[in-house]
Amino acid sequence: MKKNQKSIFVCQACGHRAPRWMGRCPECDGWDSFLEEREVPSRGQKALDLQVFPMDSIPLDAEKRIRTGIAELDRVLGGGLVAGSLVLIGGDPGIGKSTLMLQTLAGLAGMGKEVLYVSGEESVRQIRLRSERLDAVRPGILVAAETEVERVLQLAESRKPDVLVIDSIQTMFSPELSSAPGSVSQVREATLRLMVFAKRIGIPTLLVGHVTKDGAIAGPRLLEHMVDTVLYFEGDRNHVFRILRAVKNRFGSTNEIGVFEMQEAGLREVGNPSAVFLAERPQAAAGSVVTTSMEGTRPILVELQALVTGTGAGSPRRTIAGLDSNRVALLAAVLEKKVGLNLAGHDIFMNVAGGVRVDEPAVDMGVVAALASSFLDRAVDGKTVVLGEVGLTGEVRAVSHLETRMGEALKMGFTRCLVPFSSAKRIQAPDGLTLEGVKTVEDAMERLF
Structure with a gap:
């Protein structure tokens, strides 16, 4: 190692830097997460001619969005x-x-766009084989198998595609850093250059x-701060439904979700999630x-199932x-205290049918009704x-967007809606x-049972 290059130790979980190896990271409390990396000295910065623009003269390029051809992704x-x-x-x-990326690029190429797909995990032949299965082979899709970020940037600079996809960022590396691909330093450097x-x-x-096994994107937490939009593709591999959710979006809402169904020929958009989630609902079943x-501007009817x-x-x-x-x-606890149902000595199992996750407080009454229905072994009107x-x-408190929710319920054939009195x-x-x-x-219990 050269004299002007120091060795540092970097936590691979959070990116904390230390001058020596440590068994436990003081930042994230992770054990045995430090790896030795070479610190590249600063080369200094060249003087740049910075331009300053009046705010009202800056063009609104952000308003000219590129449609992907997949409505759920665009949403x-x-x-x-x-x-x-x-x-x-x-x-x-x-x-x-x-799969989502290949189908997205196929949609863009079908609209006359030239797109570049760079894979660090598959060969070009493997990509072609998978694209055949997905019916995503288009002449406008350029494919490259490369892991060196400088070479990827040179290729993108020469071809200037309309959209660039990197699959995956953890496989990209810069030869200027001594650490292995996927390390904190490499992921941070590759993302910065891109x-x-x-x-x-x-x-x-x-x-x-x-x-990672905790559900967070691998690499430093800084990675999510560097990008403009962070999307999570969620779902149980044992279920056919996939939920695309935004947790950060500088150019839109983070409340919208996209629903897909995994099929043999790839992902299919679900335009009416309520119909899909209620398709196999049992009739006159307790619980x-x-x-x-x-979910954003979209109302979704879901089935809550309880077993007490x-x-x-x-x-x-x-x-x-x-x-x-x-x-x-x-x-x-509220149900036991206010209604008198002895739930303390019972096992409680609850599930949202279809594998979707619901966090909104407006579903509280649905949870209470499902628990009481299973405990009393009496079905709620279908x-x-x-x-x-x-x-x-x-007390039952008001909920927002009640008109939109009722419209969805009426469209799905429901005839009765139990809602807060104030709403x-x-x-x-x-x-x-x-x-x-x-x-x-x-x-509510008197009206339901």
């Missing part, structure tokens, strides 16, 4: 790709990230990122309740999928939708839908 992005934007897409292995290139040339760049959740049964052990089990387990425990936020004293008195129910307002959890 999550806020209307399409923005020129010069850097988009990071993360997800579990095998969830469909590369970000500078995207902003300078104005090419939308999509980065595919792996996730099954339909509620509605707002006597426990055979000393400590009752609480197994929750698709909902906040702490919130379910709170609502069970044409009833239940929604409302529940407080600790048992019901402010609006008029559409024809064909009966609106019933409730003030407390006790009142």
